[in-house]
């Protein structure tokens with residue numbers, strides 16, 4: 001047995017779809033209710049679908065009974081305020097698990113590297129069913145910001161940097177790729193994140209919107225990259241020292257975003 005996956009994601013683990021005309025839609029992300037939920041930086045989350053239809057962000061496996069990141073329950077009071085975001089998350093017709101808007105405060109490159117993590121979307125996911133991946137729809141026009149994806153958290157030799165203007169649409173195997181966002185700016189960044197189950201519906205959606213892995217890396221000066229590597233190493237060392245002092249095992253992989 002093996003999971004059902006998207007062939008288009010097999011090589012690099014991410015795809016960039018056609019850009020969405022975000023300008024036409026109202027800023028629904030400003031109307032919905034946010035929870036303080038710290039994950040990979042200074043963040044809050046506004047769920048549209050959650051484990052039981054409540055405004056909370058916990059992994060579905062932390063509920064009773066525990067389950068994988070599928071069959072999210074839409075939250076009526078949130079979807080009523082964000083019909084366009086809801087429509088977009090549902091458009092592929094793939095099963096939706098968690099669906100929420102992330103609010104991320106400005107995050108420089110070095111801090112982003114420190115935040116790199118893999119998601120845990122497929123915990124408890126039965127073998128032979130669809131592999132859960134994530135859709136990312138950038139909502140704010142973050143022209144100086146970029147998503148960072150790596151195969152190995154501390155190895156910059158494979159690093160994809162995806163530009164995040166308004167309307168940018170990505171699909172990422174976030175359990176495979178280490179990921180976080182560099183957000184340069186003064187205002188928070190907002191992005192709709194949806195857990196989708198891989199299968200023919202998602203494949204058709206990828207094809208319809210011309211999903212491609214062949215995109216240019218967002219250009220960043222080597223000096224900024226080098227300073228970021230140093231900052232990541234410095235923070236990693238500080239975290240390791242902290243856990244060593246407490247006599248606990250370090251926990252790097254954060255799983256909730």
Ligand SMILES: [Fe+2]
Nearest residue numbers: 118119174257
């Ligand atoms: Fe994540």
